[in-house]
Amino acid sequence: MRSQAGAWEREFEFSGKGVLPRAFSVRLPMEPVIVAQGLVKSYRTGWFGARKTVLEQVDLEVPAGSIFGILGPNGAGKTTLISILTTLLIPDEGEARVLGLDVVRQAQRLRARINLAASSAHFLWCLTVEENLRFCGRLYGLSGGVLRKKVEELLHLFELSPHRRVKFENLSTGLKQRLALAKTLVNDPELLFLDEPTTGLDPIMAQHLREEILRLNRETGLTILLTTHNLREAEMLCREVAFLKDGRLLARGGIKELQAGLGLGDHLLLTFTDGPAPLDYARLPGVLAHRRDGRRLEMILDRAEVRLAPILHALEQAGAGVAEVRVKEVDLEELYREITH
Amino acid sequence: MKLRTELTKIWAFAARSLLVNRRNVFAVFEMFFWPGVAIFSVGLLTRFLKLDPETVTFVLIGAVAMNTIQIAQLDLSYSLLYDVWSKSLKHGFIAPINLGHVLVGAGLVGLVRGALVFVVMGLLSMWLFGMDLSRPGAGGLAFFLLGLFLNAAIIGVLVLALVLRFGHRAEVAAWAFSYLLLLLCGLYYPVSVLPPGIRELAELIPLTYFLDHFRHFYGFPLITPHALGYGFALTGLYLGVSYALLLYTLRSARRRGTLLKLSE
Secondary structure (H helix, E strand, O other): OOOOOOOOEEEOOEOOOOOOOOOOEEEOOOOEEEEEEEEEEEEEOOOOOOEEEEEEEEEEEEEOOOEEEEEOOOOOOHHHHHHHHOOOOOOOEEEEEEOOEEOOOOHHHHHOOEEEEOOOOOOOOOOEHHHHHHHHHHHOOOOHHHHHHHHHHHHHHOOOHHHOOOEHHHOOHHHHHHHHHHHHOOOOOOEEEEEOOOOOOOHHHHHHHHHHHHHHHHHHOOEEEEEEOOHHHHHHHOOEEEEEEOOEEEEEEOHHHHHHHOOOOEEEEEEEOOOOOOOOHHHOOOEEEEEEEOOEEEEEEOOHHHHHHHHHHHHHHOOOOEEEEEEEOOOHHHHHHHHHO | OHHHHHHHHHHHHHHHHHHHHHHOHHHHHHHHHHHHHHHHHHHHHHHHOOOOHHHHHHHHHHHHHHHHHHHHHHHHHHHHHHHHHOOOHHHHHHOOOOHHHHHHHHHHHHHHHHHHHHHHHHHHHHHHHOOOOOOOHHHHHHHHHHHHHHHHHHHHHHHHHHHHHHHHHHHHHHHHHHHHHHHHOOOOOOHHHOOOOHHHHHOOOHHHHHHHHHHHOOOOOOOOOOHHHHHHHHHHHHHHHHHHHHHHHHHHHHHHOHHHHOOO
C-alpha cells in the first residue's frame, strides 16, 4: 500500500492470494497520521516453546481525520497491531510512525497525544466514575480547574453525571464502556484507538456508542482507528478498512468498494408462486448478479435494506406473485473467503 | 509548568493510593491490627522469658522495624498490583508517565503509613513494655526511619519488577522473599548468632547496619564501625540496581506482551 505524496487519489490494492488487482479512485486526504512498514511480531509460547508469529510484514497508512477500521476475526492480530501503534508493545521488526513520532524511540511524546479504549472496560473497582476520570486526567498532567472542567465536560458528554459517585464495580456493562470512551478524551487526543469498542454491549447501547464515535469524528475531526469483527459496524463507521487475517494485511479500501470490487453483496432469495417474472433483473438498481433456479431467483445486491423495496415494487408492477422473500446480508467471512481464496 | 505537570502525575498515584486505603477496611488492619498483635506477642514473650530491659528493647526494635518496612513497602507493591487485579494496567502505561511517578507517588503514601505504624508501635512499646524511644534523639530516629523506608523501597521495587514479569502470581513469592531478608538481617537477635555463611549474607543486607546503628543508642556495641555509612551505601547500590531491573522488566514486558496479558 503506497501512496504518492501530494496526490489526491488513492489506489486500493489487493494483496490477497488469488485476487485480481483492481483499482478504485476516491478522494481522500493524504496526510497519514499512521505510517507502519514491515511490522512483525511474534510471541514465545511458554519458557521453551516455539515462537508464534502474530503479525507478518504489516504495512499500513491511515489518513488524518478519518475513521479507519481494522477488520479481522479473533486471533487475526488486531489487538497486537493496535498495541504496537499505541506503544504498549514493541515490534520485533519494522517501524511505525504515529503523528510523525516513532512508536518505540519517541513513545513518551506520542503517549501524550493519543489515547486508547480497550475491548473490555477495566478500571479500579473501588473508585467512582469521577475518581477514575480524575486519576486518568492527572496521568496526563491535568490539575486544578482544568482537570475539574475536563471531568465535568466528559461526565456531561457521555451522560455519566448521574453515575459520577457510583463505584466502577457497580456500573452496568454499558456504563463501563461509556466511561472507557470518556477516559479516552481526557487528554484531547489527536488520534484515538478503539479496540472492539462495542464488544459485550447490547444492540441499543452499541448503536448509541457508534453514533457517539461518528459524532466525535464529525464534530472534532478526530482521527479514529478502530478494530472490529463486525462488518456492519465497520460499514457504518469507517471510511476505509483494512482486513487482517493470520497476522497478514490482506486488503484495504472502502467496504463498499471492496465489496463491489469482489462482486460481493447481500443475498436476496425470492420464491415465486408461478416462476420469476419476465424482467431484466440485471438492470434493476443495485443488482450485482442474479441466478434463476426454477421458481426461485437469487440476486446479489449492493445493499439489501435500500434495494429490497424498489425490487419488490418492480415485481409487483410486473405482476409476479412472490411467495417468500429471504435476505442474507453479506458477512465478514464471505469477504474473507473472497479475499483469501 | 513542567514541574507542576510532573507533580500532578506523582499525585495521581498518591491520591489513588490514599483513596484505595480509605475504602479498604483491611488497610486499617494492616496498619494497626497486625503491628499491634506483633508488639503484644513479642513483648509478652520477652516478659515470659524474663529478659532484662535492654534485651527487651533489642527485640522490640526488631518488631517495630519489621512492621514498619512491611507496611511502607505495601503501597509501592500495590501500586501496580491494583492495576493487575483490576486489569487496567494499560491505562497507566499508555499515558505519558514513567516509573518514577508511580514509585514516588505510591511511595509517599507508604512513607506516611509506615511512619504512622512506627509511631503507634513505638508508643505501644513505651507504654506497655517500658521501651525508651526518645533515647536515640531526633537525629538517630530520623536516620533509622529513613533507613527503614529506603529498605522498604528496595523491597517494593523488586516486588514490582516481579509483578511485571510474572503477574500477580509473583506477589506471594516476593513477600516471602522480603520476610527471608528481614529474618537474615538480625531482627530479633544479633547477626553474630547466625551460622557461618548465613552471617556473610546478613552483611549484604543494608537493614543489618541500620539496626546495628539504632541499637547502639541502647547500649549495644556497634558490630560494624560506620554502620550508618555502610547501610546507606548498600541501600543506594540496591536501589539503583532494583530500579534498573524494574526498567528492564518494563521494557521486556512491552516486548513480550506481558502488559497486554496482565490487562486481559
